[in-house]
Amino acid sequence: MTEINRPPLPQDLIERENAARLTALQDEYASLGRALDRRGRSIDQVKDKVKAFAVAVPTWGLGVGGTRFAKFPIPGEPITIHEKLEDAAVVNQLGRLTPTASPHFPWDKVDDPASLKAEAAELGLGFDAVNSNTFQDQPGQGWSYKYGSLTHTDKAVRDQAIAHNVDCIDLGVALGSKAITVWIGDGANFPGQQNQTAAFDRYLDSMAQIYAALPEGWRMYMEHKLYEPAFYSTVISDWGTNLLAAQQLGEKARCLVDLGHHAPNVNIEQIVARLARFGKLGGFHFNDSKYGDDDLDTGSINPHQLFLIFNELVDAEHRASGDFSPAYMIDQSHNVTDPIESLLLSAAAIAGSYARALIIDREALGEHQNANDVVLAFSDLRRAYETDVAPILAMARYELGGAIDPIDTYRTSEWRPRKAQERGRASTSAGIV
Numbered sequence: 001m002t003e004i005n006r007p008p009l010p011q012d013l014i015e016r017e018n019a020a021r022l023t024a025l026q027d028e029y030a031s032l033g034r035a036l037d038r039r040g041r042s043i044d045q046v047k048d049k050v051k052a053f054a055v056a057v058p059t060w061g062l063g064v065g066g067t068r069f070a071k072f073p074i075p076g077e078p079i080t081i082h083e084k085l086e087d088a089a090v091v092n093q094l095g096r097l098t099p100t101a102s103p104h105f106p107w108d109k110v111d112d113p114a115s116l117k118a119e120a121a122e123l124g125l126g127f128d129a130v131n132s133n134t135f136q137d138q139p140g141q142g143w144s145y146k147y148g149s150l151t152h153t154d155k156a157v158r159d160q161a162i163a164h165n166v167d168c169i170d171l172g173v174a175l176g177s178k179a180i181t182v183w184i185g186d187g188a189n190f191p192g193q194q195n196q197t198a199a200f201d202r203y204l205d206s207m208a209q210i211y212a213a214l215p216e217g218w219r220m221y222m223e224h225k226l227y228e229p230a231f232y233s234t235v236i237s238d239w240g241t242n243l244l245a246a247q248q249l250g251e252k253a254r255c256l257v258d259l260g261h262h263a264p265n266v267n268i269e270q271i272v273a274r275l276a277r278f279g280k281l282g283g284f285h286f287n288d289s290k291y292g293d294d295d296l297d298t299g300s301i302n303p304h305q306l307f308l309i310f311n312e313l314v315d316a317e318h319r320a321s322g323d324f325s326p327a328y329m330i331d332q333s334h335n336v337t338d339p340i341e342s343l344l345l346s347a348a349a350i351a352g353s354y355a356r357a358l359i360i361d362r363e364a365l366g367e368h369q370n371a372n373d374v375v376l377a378f379s380d381l382r383r384a385y386e387t388d389v390a391p392i393l394a395m396a397r398y399e400l401g402g403a404i405d406p407i408d409t410y411r412t413s414e415w416r417p418r419k420a421q422e423r424g425r426a427s428t429s430a431g432i433v
Contacts, residue, residue: 004124008089009413011401017409018398025404028391035387036359043392046358050396055286055328055350056100056128057091057343059084059108065295065333074338075426076419081108082119083423089123091340094410096402097347100128102329103175105168106138113174120175128179129221129283129327130172134161135185135229148186150206151199151235158206165210173215179282179327181256182210183223187230187237199235204248211249221256221282221327222246226263228293238262239271246280254282258331259309260293269308276316276324283327284309286350295333297342299349306349307385310357318362338416344406348393355389 033043062084064077078084085101092098101120110116120127134149142160147153149161161184169180186203188194211220224242225234236242239255246253255275262268275281288294288301299306317324328350334342361380368377394404403409420426 004089004093004122006122007093008086008123009093009415013413014094014401014403014409017412018404021404022398025391025394025398029395032388032391039359039361041359041361046355046389047392047396047399049358050351050355050392051096051400053097053351053354054099055097055330055347056102057088057098057347058102058104058131058329058331059088060104061330061332061334061343062087062339064339065335067335072336073425074416076416076421076423077425078419078423079425081110081116083419084108085116085120085123085125087340087419089125090410090415091343091347092124093401094397094403094406095344095347096397096400097351098330098343099124100126102128102131102181103171104131104133105164105171106133109171113171117175127172127175127177128329129181129219130168130175130177130179131181131183132165132168134164135183145185148184148194148199148235150182150184151186151194151202153194153202158202162206162209166213169210169213169215169218172218178217179219179221180210180214181221181223182207183225184235185225185229187227187234188232189230190232193232196233196235200241200245203235204245207245207249207253211253214252218252219282219327220249220253222253223256223258223261223285225258225261225293239275243275243278243280246282247278253280255280256282256285256327258285258287258293259298259306260285260287260289260295260331264289264291268305269312272309272312273316276312276319281316281326283329285329285331286346287330287332295331297332297334297337297349298330298346299353303349303353304385306353307356308381310353311360311381314354314357314360315362340410340415341407344410348406351393351396352389355392356384356387359387359389360384 036043059081062078064074078087088101134145137144143157150158152158172180214220222242224236224238226237227234242255246255259268286298288296288298290301330343330346365377365380398404
């Protein structure tokens with residue numbers, strides 16, 4: 001855990017809030033520990049794994065999201081990258097699960113990235129993968145991405161998009177990042193609009209040039225998405241297409257799975273198993289969905305699927321020879337909540353699914369699977385899923401200096417009202433000015 005030289009919240013406030021809850025937490029932790037002991041599982045081992053677990057927060061997720069119809073700001077909403085890092089530090093200080101932020105360029109571009117890196121370090125933060133943006137035009141841009149970016153028929157447009165990604169890599173190096181995430185909105189809205197084979201070939205050629213610019217030790221994470229903004233076909237529409245591209249590009253290229261980028265009811269956990277099997281699972285953008293790419297809070301709609309995904313991840317970790325390190329990031333749109341609270345809840349939901357997957361009796365599960373005992377194999381998973389791991393998460397936070405109850409402590413701190421005054425920014429919704 002990075003040292004926090006400039007904690008956004010008074011640490012003594014967190015300690016006072018924890019003191020009022022510690023005895024109850026110790027009792028709950030001890031009770032769960034006895035229950036896990038009877039299953040042959042060590043609660044302390046699970047807790048130590050959770051303490052080492054980390055998921056990044058996106059800089060764009062720290063501001064209030066919106067829909068095609070409206071956006072409703074909240075008091076003290078962060079606008080600049082500096083304000084967003086300050087809010088990200090609050091999430092990490094309370095929850096102790098999010099030590100890195102993932103920036104998006106050109107939105108977060110600054111003249112002095114080395115200074116921004118130092119600023120983040122003072123807040124106890126590092127930088128995760130950098131993200132490029134060729135899905136919308138920017139002021140002063142020479143060529144439009146209306147008909148595509150890395151796959152555009154015009155080489156000048158492709159060269160512009162490639163140069164932007166290379167610039168993102170250079171910025172990432174200055175920030176201390178080790179990866180770039182590339183998602184494109186390229187595709188077609190009408191049959192016949194583009195030659196689908198030629199578009200994919202242009203994608204591979206453009207990505208190969210970006211890949212060649214990757215420094216030693218870097219990775220390239222490539223996203224697939226079924227639809228939107230292209231509604232007839234997207235160039236990188238599914239995990240199979242993504243896998244083929246990653247295999248052709250090379251070892252540094254990995255597939256990134258956004259949980260909202262699939263058709264409803266797709267078996268994402270099976271995709272996870274396949275990508276892990278072939279060494280191409282780069283990581284995740286965690287969120288939840290009801291209808292499509294809703295970017296709802298992680299675990300708010302289908303927490304069981306999140307658990308099943310982590311079941312496959314823990315299984316892959318057991319099978320790996322030590323080189324299994326997917327990148328985890330939350331990618332959500334907070335339209336009606338305080339982003340800090342949503343990110344705290346989502347990070348806990350993700351870590352909770354990880355903890356539940358860790359307490360599965362994998363030896364018993366393997367025996368039941370090999371014996372084709374469907375009921376007992378399913379019961380092995382269901383028993384772990386139904387286990388309340390909240391005491392493990394709370395104890396991990398407490399031992400790392402975080403809050404036993406992050407949401408209540410955050411509200412007690414009155415961070416948002418204070419920031420509304422300091423940043424001179426109040427809500428304009430619900431009659432508040």
